[in-house]
Amino acid sequence: MTDTVIVSIDQGTTSSRTLVFSPGGDILFTAQQEFPQIYPQDGWVEHDPEAIWNSTLSTMRDAVAFTKKNKQRVLGIGITNQRETTIVWDRKTGKPIYNAIVWQDRRTAQTCRDLGGKYDVRTLSAKTGLILDPYFSATKIAWILDNVKGARKRAEAGELAFGTVDSFLIWRLTGGAVHATDATNASRTNIFNIHSQSWDTELLSLFDVPASVLPDVKDCADNYGMTDKAITGVNAPILGVAGDQQAAAIGQACFTSGSVKSTYGTGCFVILNTGETCVSSTAKLLSTVAYRLNGQTTYALEGSIFVAGAAIQWLRDGLRIIEHSSESENLIESLPGNQGVYMVPAFTGLGAPHWDPDARGAIFGLTRDTGRAHFVRAAVESVVYQTSDLLGAMASDGAKLTSLRVDGGMTHNKWMVQYLANVLDLPIERPMIVETTALGVAFLVGLQCGLYKDLDAISKQWNRKDAFTPSMDTHERKSRLTEWHGYVQKVLSQ
Numbered sequence: 001m002t003d004t005v006i007v008s009i010d011q012g013t014t015s016s017r018t019l020v021f022s023p024g025g026d027i028l029f030t031a032q033q034e035f036p037q038i039y040p041q042d043g044w045v046e047h048d049p050e051a052i053w054n055s056t057l058s059t060m061r062d063a064v065a066f067t068k069k070n071k072q073r074v075l076g077i078g079i080t081n082q083r084e085t086t087i088v089w090d091r092k093t094g095k096p097i098y099n100a101i102v103w104q105d106r107r108t109a110q111t112c113r114d115l116g117g118k119y120d121v122r123t124l125s126a127k128t129g130l131i132l133d134p135y136f137s138a139t140k141i142a143w144i145l146d147n148v149k150g151a152r153k154r155a156e157a158g159e160l161a162f163g164t165v166d167s168f169l170i171w172r173l174t175g176g177a178v179h180a181t182d183a184t185n186a187s188r189t190n191i192f193n194i195h196s197q198s199w200d201t202e203l204l205s206l207f208d209v210p211a212s213v214l215p216d217v218k219d220c221a222d223n224y225g226m227t228d229k230a231i232t233g234v235n236a237p238i239l240g241v242a243g244d245q246q247a248a249a250i251g252q253a254c255f256t257s258g259s260v261k262s263t264y265g266t267g268c269f270v271i272l273n274t275g276e277t278c279v280s281s282t283a284k285l286l287s288t289v290a291y292r293l294n295g296q297t298t299y300a301l302e303g304s305i306f307v308a309g310a311a312i313q314w315l316r317d318g319l320r321i322i323e324h325s326s327e328s329e330n331l332i333e334s335l336p337g338n339q340g341v342y343m344v345p346a347f348t349g350l351g352a353p354h355w356d357p358d359a360r361g362a363i364f365g366l367t368r369d370t371g372r373a374h375f376v377r378a379a380v381e382s383v384v385y386q387t388s389d390l391l392g393a394m395a396s397d398g399a400k401l402t403s404l405r406v407d408g409g410m411t412h413n414k415w416m417v418q419y420l421a422n423v424l425d426l427p428i429e430r431p432m433i434v435e436t437t438a439l440g441v442a443f444l445v446g447l448q449c450g451l452y453k454d455l456d457a458i459s460k461q462w463n464r465k466d467a468f469t470p471s472m473d474t475h476e477r478k479s480r481l482t483e484w485h486g487y488v489q490k491v492l493s494q
């Protein structure tokens with residue numbers, strides 16, 4: 001048994017996980033807890049921050065108990081998290097003043113439209129790499145400050161702190177000693193200038209966010225303070241932090257310009273490393289921070305889809321037509337084809353490249369013999385077609401992709417990955433470790449504590465499990481995509 005280990009916390013949209021990695025990047029232990037999703041109104045999505053905390057802490061304690069049982073020394077802790085999700089808490093008590101407003105939440109769509117009418121959004125995009133959309137944190141922070149009684153006054157008096165989930169966890173794990181985030185999470189707020197790497201005064205005033213609530217922004221591999229043993233069971237340094245999609249790109253060793261990965265969890269996020277060049281998209285993709293190491297920023301182009309595995313989760317928990325996500329593969333294989341049934345899962349609007357918060361989902365092509373297998377197939381196919389749209393947007397921004405690395409819970413579904421290769425007409429690689437988000441921050445911890453010399457040393461740890469080669473004829477591919485595009489047009493709000 002190894003005597004030194006790295007502990008990674010992966011706080012995702014639907015579950016919290018803690019993993020223990022060996023220095024060689026093998027998973028030695030995993031604990032996972034799902035927690036409830038809260039849907040108070042159409043387009044609203046919230047989490048109870050205490051449920052985020054309790055599920056994280058409980059899985060972390062299990063991981064710490066595992067390391068103790070095996071007499072392992074924890075070199076450091078890494079944190080990766082669902083991005084943009086916004087929490088505001090009281091600096092004295094550490095108690096959130098409102099539920100976490102989740103990245104999928106669209107309640108600030110009208111605010112975004114109003115701001116778009118009075119501000120040149122090109123300036124916003126030039127500074128932040130983002131677009132004006134409820135997805136990002138800024139309008140969520142302002143919503144909390146304006147809707148919780150007395151909050152704005154308390155924020156201005158310095159009594160409240162804002163953080164994405166990483167910041168909130170760092171605050172709690174260090175017993176309130178550290179209020180910090182990393183450059184990748186900061187780059188998802190709409191108030192962070194990705195060129196100067198600082199909070200932007202003009203944008204703070206546009207979004208009405210007081211500077212007093214903001215965390216310090218650190219490198220992804222950095223010193224984020226020590227965990228409090230009384231809370232976590234261990235005194236260990238937090239040494240690596242990154243938003244989950246960027247962490248996945250690190251875990252997939254996408255370190256050279258042109259390398260690309262796609263992660264299929266609740267949503268789907270394609271990240272293309274663009275090196276030191278911050279490419280501004282002509283096709284409504286986001287420019288974002290891939291990682292910042294030793295003060296040096298590497299940029300990425302990102303395509304974000306809001307509903308991927310969430311569509312399967314809806315079939316399981318909402319419609320209850322399946323019991324487990326893993327049933328989906330056999331159900332799909334029971335059909336000879338999609339038989340004309342298509343789903344556009346715009347449950348919370350559509351992300352890239354449409355950015356339409358008012359679009360809503362629909363299912364097309366139902367007949368009397370449509371069954372649950374068709375629903376499942378249409379849901380899985382929709383994720384593939386949306387990826388195809390993102391890669392199309394990347395191609396129009398000049399990207400020349402030769403292969404794609406995939407990961408995330410949904411890629412356990414082999415049928416889905418093969419269909420992806422077919423529709424994208426691109427070879428796909430699946431790594432040995434699909435827990436790439438947790439692995440990515442474990443790599444960051446390893447960099448910070450000197451276990452890995454540099455990114456090349458990390459690249460050598462990446463191993464391919466299997467490869468998927470396209471096998472669909474051009475006519476069929478084109479006809480499926482044409483049908484899909486026709487249905488997308490029907491759900492767009494304008």
Ligand SMILES: Nc1ncnc2c1ncn2[C@@H]1O[C@H](COP(=O)(O)OP(=O)(O)O)[C@@H](O)[C@H]1O
Binds near residue numbers: 309310313
């Ligand atoms: N075999 C499968 N086929 C299709 N979807 C799956 C399968 N296994 C898991 N999923 C979906 O993957 C998602 C979980 O992936 P995960 O990476 O854990 O997500 P997150 O980090 O967003 O919580 C769930 O939405 C689940 O429905």
Ligand SMILES: O=P(O)(O)OC[C@H](O)CO
Binds near residue numbers: 081266
């Ligand atoms: O929880 P995931 O893995 O779906 O990731 C959520 C993203 O970070 C949202 O931007």
